[in-house]
Amino acid sequence: MKVLVCVKRVPMTGGKIVLTEDSRAIETKHLGFTISPHEECGVEEAVRLVEAHGGESVVLTLGPPEAEEQLRDAMALGADRAIHLVTDEDEWDAQATAGAIVDAVRADEAATGAYDLVIFGNESADSGGYQVGIRVAYALGRPVATGLKGVTAEGTTVRCEQEAAGGRDVYVLPLPAVVTVLEGLNLPRYPSVPSKLRAQKKPVDASSPARPESRLELLRLVVPESQGKEAEILGHGPDAAPAVVEVLRLSGVA
Amino acid sequence: MATLVYVEEPGDLTQQTLALARSLGGPLYAFTAGDTVAVSGVEMVHHADADAFRSYAPAALARALVELVEAHKPAAVVAAGTPRGNEVLARVAAIKDLPFAANCTAFESGRPGSVTRTRWGGSLLEEARVHAETLLLTVQPHSVQGEPASGEPAPVEHFSPSLRDEDLVVTVRERVGSSAGGVTLADAKVVVSCGRGAGSPEGFGIIEELAGLLGGAVGCSRAVTMAGWRPHTDQVGQTGTKIAPDVYIACGISGATQHMAGCKGAKTILAINTDPEAPILASADYAVIGDLHEVVPAISAELRKERTG
Numbered sequence: 289m290k291v292l293v294c295v296k297r298v299p300m301t302g303g304k305i306v307l308t309e310d311s312r313a314i315e316t317k318h319l320g321f322t323i324s325p326h327e328e329c330g331v332e333e334a335v336r337l338v339e340a341h342g343g344e345s346v347v348l349t350l351g352p353p354e355a356e357e358q359l360r361d362a363m364a365l366g367a368d369r370a371i372h373l374v375t376d377e378d379e380w381d382a383q384a385t386a387g388a389i390v391d392a393v394r395a396d397e398a399a400t401g402a403y404d405l406v407i408f409g410n411e412s413a414d415s416g417g418y419q420v421g422i423r424v425a426y427a428l429g430r431p432v433a434t435g436l437k438g439v440t441a442e443g444t445t446v447r448c449e450q451e452a453a454g455g456r457d458v459y460v461l462p463l464p465a466v467v468t469v470l471e472g473l474n475l476p477r478y479p480s481v482p483s484k485l486r487a488q489k490k491p492v493d494a495s496s497p498a499r500p501e502s503r504l505e506l507l508r509l510v511v512p513e514s515q516g517k518e519a520e521i522l523g524h525g526p527d528a529a530p531a532v533v534e535v536l537r538l539s540g541v542a
Numbered sequence: 543m544a545t546l547v548y549v550e551e552p553g554d555l556t557q558q559t560l561a562l563a564r565s566l567g568g569p570l571y572a573f574t575a576g577d578t579v580a581v582s583g584v585e586m587v588h589h590a591d592a593d594a595f596r597s598y599a600p601a602a603l604a605r606a607l608v609e610l611v612e613a614h615k616p617a618a619v620v621a622a623g624t625p626r627g628n629e630v631l632a633r634v635a636a637i638k639d640l641p642f643a644a645n646c647t648a649f650e651s652g653r654p655g656s657v658t659r660t661r662w663g664g665s666l667l668e669e670a671r672v673h674a675e676t677l678l679l680t681v682q683p684h685s686v687q688g689e690p691a692s693g694e695p696a697p698v699e700h701f702s703p704s705l706r707d708e709d710l711v712v713t714v715r716e717r718v719g720s721s722a723g724g725v726t727l728a729d730a731k732v733v734v735s736c737g738r739g740a741g742s743p744e745g746f747g748i749i750e751e752l753a754g755l756l757g758g759a760v761g762c763s764r765a766v767t768m769a770g771w772r773p774h775t776d777q778v779g780q781t782g783t784k785i786a787p788d789v790y791i792a793c794g795i796s797g798a799t800q801h802m803a804g805c806k807g808a809k810t811i812l813a814i815n816t817d818p819e820a821p822i823l824a825s826a827d828y829a830v831i832g833d834l835h836e837v838v839p840a841i842s843a844e845l846r847k848e849r850t851g
């Protein structure tokens with residue numbers, strides 16, 4: 289099986305979000321970076337599918353030069369090689385992102401053969417557009433199922449499971465197909481030291497696509513006003529138990 | 543300038559969606575399929591008839607919506623920001639090569655249109671312009687007050703969309719398994735949650751005990767699911783379950799924005815943490831400073847004492 293998984297570099301924001309002076313981005317000077325947990329499960333799934341059925345797993349990102357870090361992380365989990373669509377710092381909108389991914393998939397498939405499965409996160413961690421995977425699927429003319437917590441390759445089809453009220457909904461798509469996945473699909477492995485070292489040597493194919501105009505044009509970001517709350521301290525240690533029970537009683541739950 | 547609203551099913555989310563759609567100014571029309579037919583508060587319902595709609599068939603739903611958009615040229619298409627609402631509108635966007643703004647809390651019509659939408663699961667808002675002839679928008683659940691469902695159901699016009707073979711491929715074939723039963727995380731009135739501070743899977747014994755005494759559910763942070771201490775179905779947060787209980791008790795959880803994105807709907811948040819500087823204290827209503835391994839059993843003991851005494 290040949291499997292592609294798409295990931296996006298995002299800051300790890302911790303307990304509080306601080307914006308840049310122009311309010312157009314998160315201040316990342318003191319932050320580490322990661323990918324969405326959904327995408328991490330996507331990488332793990334791609335690696336497992338190739339472990340089970342043979343073939344190749346490839347990881348793709350569109351992002352700044354530093355996003356190579358996320359590609360190396362994915363290759364440390366087991367992806368075989370990477371495609372890096374290098375951009376400047378400004379975020380691309382979902383339509384532009386999908387367009388560049390489609391071009392890259394077509395170029396890579398022309399050179400190395402078609403992907404059986406392309407895996408996306410259901411939504412990106414930062415923008416949460418809920419759409420890049422669907423756009424890529426339609427542009428490639430492949431079926432897509434979304435929000436999956438089960439992906440099983442069965443010969444020429446893929447069985448897709450989605451959590452639903454009172455069970456799981458099942459889709460069966462012919463391959464080649466596109467899927468978008470959720471955290472909980474699997475439990476991603478921790479990369480070993482040797483696999484991290486191997487990842488440093490795996491190939492990254494970098495290119496710089498031209499940036500189209502944003503049709504969903506970000507003007508500014510706003511941190512929603514927290515109620516300016518500060519917790520009332522009920523006490524220290526086990527002695528606080530009676531005060532806690534009092535709060536539970538006033539809230540109508542005890 | 544009319545607005546077409548995709549109504550998945552009747553309910554509060556639909557009323558919220560109608561309320562925000564109304565802020566665009568024009569008359570509202572509804573699009574429905576399958577069992578959903580009656581909608582009030584709109585001029586008319588366009589109901590798609592096809593065998594495909596006997597189960598959820600997102601590609602076919604999108605194709606039917608596209609047919610309506612091309613026939614009636616609405617200024618906007620609006621749906622609830624649910625998994626299905628977002629999926630179907632993203633498909634419409636893909637077919638029509640239009641921008642799509644998911645999970646909005648406000649919007650204004652015009653060219654360009656203006657939206658405020660959520661990022662990071664609601665921890666951050668984005669103000670954006672949408673450059674499109676038809677605005678495709680979904681409404682962030684619980685960000686606006688639903689309008690009351692009142693009046694007679696609107697007249698229904700049935701139509702049979704022309705579906706292509708490829709639209710019939712993506713359809714729910716069967717529903718398997720069953721829900722676990724008992725109090726579910728999403729619906730519980732009390733959730734007792736624990737993070738890395740649990741120290742081990744066994745650390746959840748005292749959490750389960752307290753949740754049991756309160757008739758609530760057990761939750762956890764991602765640090766816990768990543769360690770394999772609890773299943774992902776217990777995870778509260780941006781990439782876990784979003785909950786809105788009466789009381790949320792967060793033990794040994796630091797309060798990362800991605801965790802809080804899942805529990806900020808709680809009426810009351812109580813944090814138990816050894817660190818008086820933990821970020822969660824800025825979003826909690828109450829806090830106990832101390833070791834959860836001592837505080838949680840003491841709360842359970844106090845509850846028992848009150849009940850027997």
Ligand SMILES: Cc1cc2nc3c(=O)[nH]c(=O)nc-3n(C[C@H](O)[C@H](O)[C@H](O)COP(=O)(O)OP(=O)(O)OC[C@H]3O[C@@H](n4cnc5c(N)ncnc54)[C@H](O)[C@@H]3O)c2cc1C
Nearest residue numbers: 413737738739763764779780781782794795796800816834
């Ligand atoms: C895109 C993205 C999505 C994410 N989605 C989620 C999500 O859905 N849900 C989620 O939870 N996280 C999510 N995370 C992870 C999140 O950023 C945090 O890493 C995580 O929530 C931390 O878990 P924690 O609070 O248990 O651990 P820590 O941050 O390590 O905090 C542990 C806390 O326990 C306290 N403590 C330690 N020992 C004790 C003790 N004995 N008694 C009392 N207190 C004690 C410490 O003071 C500390 O405050 C996401 C991250 C990203 C980047």
Ligand SMILES: Nc1ncnc2c1ncn2[C@@H]1O[C@H](COP(=O)(O)O)[C@@H](O)[C@H]1O
Nearest residue numbers: 294295350408409411412417418419420
């Ligand atoms: N810049 C990017 N590079 C690679 N993949 C991306 C990028 N942006 C989004 N994606 C993929 O598309 C999914 C959905 O993104 P979105 O539509 O922004 O919610 C993500 O989970 C990723 O798998």
